[in-house]
């Protein structure tokens with residue numbers, strides 16, 4: 069039977085990760101996969117996570133199953149982190165999922181059950197795995213214009229004009245903050261305009277928020293999500309703890325479905341059903357750590373402090389790279405690097421130039437010229453700037 073299998077397309081980001089690992093050059097620089105690295109190139113376990121793990125090891129008396137939706141304390145704690153007080157608890161159905169990708173997948177599955185002919189509108193560009201999962205599930209998708217290749221900012225009027233074509237039953241996939249892959253984000257008035265538009269067309273927003281705390285801060289990064297949650301009757305939110313808690317491999321995330329309180333039980337039951345069909349119980353270890361950190365004032369303060377150091381570190385690198393490129397080119401055309409937020413920026417290089425950065429300079433970035441700012445440090449910023457100029461970008 070297995071001889072009938074067809075080779076599946078490799079995920080470009082993960083393929084690049086493998087290629088980087090196999091490269092023997094000592095001075096290679098990894099700006100590929102979206103993983104935070106400190107100045108020494110390490111992806112550290114955060115202090116609060118270490119402390120929570122120690123406490124959990126001491127206190128945990130059983131590893132019997134949780135509920136199908138995961139531990140309600142986790143959904144409540146993460147829900148509060150993401151949604152703040154924008155929405156009443158009776159409107160929130162929630163399930164724990166294996167990471168943010170699990171939440172995205174369950175969100176699409178919920179849409180497919182509720183609205184089989186739905187079109188999911190995706191930003192052009194978006195995280196490639198969004199497209200891959202939608203295609204795999206057979207869900208129809210349509211791109212909406214988002215990134216302005218010239219300014220490297222958001223083309224909000226083009227976006228709004230495309231989204232004006234959405235209809236009830238459609239879903240609009242948005243990035244809550246730190247847009248992946250471009251780094252260009254909606255301003256609050258633009259979020260407001262999106263909310264007004266969707267209130268008119270009746271399409272349902274699904275917000276993927278995987279980098280809360282990596283842009284302008286925990287609350288600022290969730291402002292768009294909260295605005296939509298407060299304004300619109302139904303909203304899906306896929307949240308990841310991989311990056312902001314640094315617990316990538318623990319697979320920790322949740323899907324929130326906000327809607328009418330009278331239908332909450334039905335939605336909650338459907339989400340639990342989807343968990344059961346796909347993997348039964350969601351992973352619990354990371355969820356328990358997150359719950360402990362968010363509900364213990366000392367752990368939370370330490371986590372927020374460390375997350376803020378991480379965020380500021382990336383901002384400093386952005387500013388340093390923009391300044392270095394300004395110095396070397398005598399122009400402001402890379403100023404967008406300091407304006408973008410989160411781990412990523414789309415540099416605007418051609419695939420050929422990206423290839424040359426890799427082969428000639430040992431600098432790895434995704435083929436669309438997405439670079440992971442957190443892969444840099446003070447010493448490699450000038451190396452990258454020199455290579456960008458030498459490659460004619």
Ligand code: LMR
Nearest residue numbers: 081100101102103195248
């Ligand atoms: C990325 O975009 O690099 C991250 O979200 C990691 C992944 O799974 O692709």
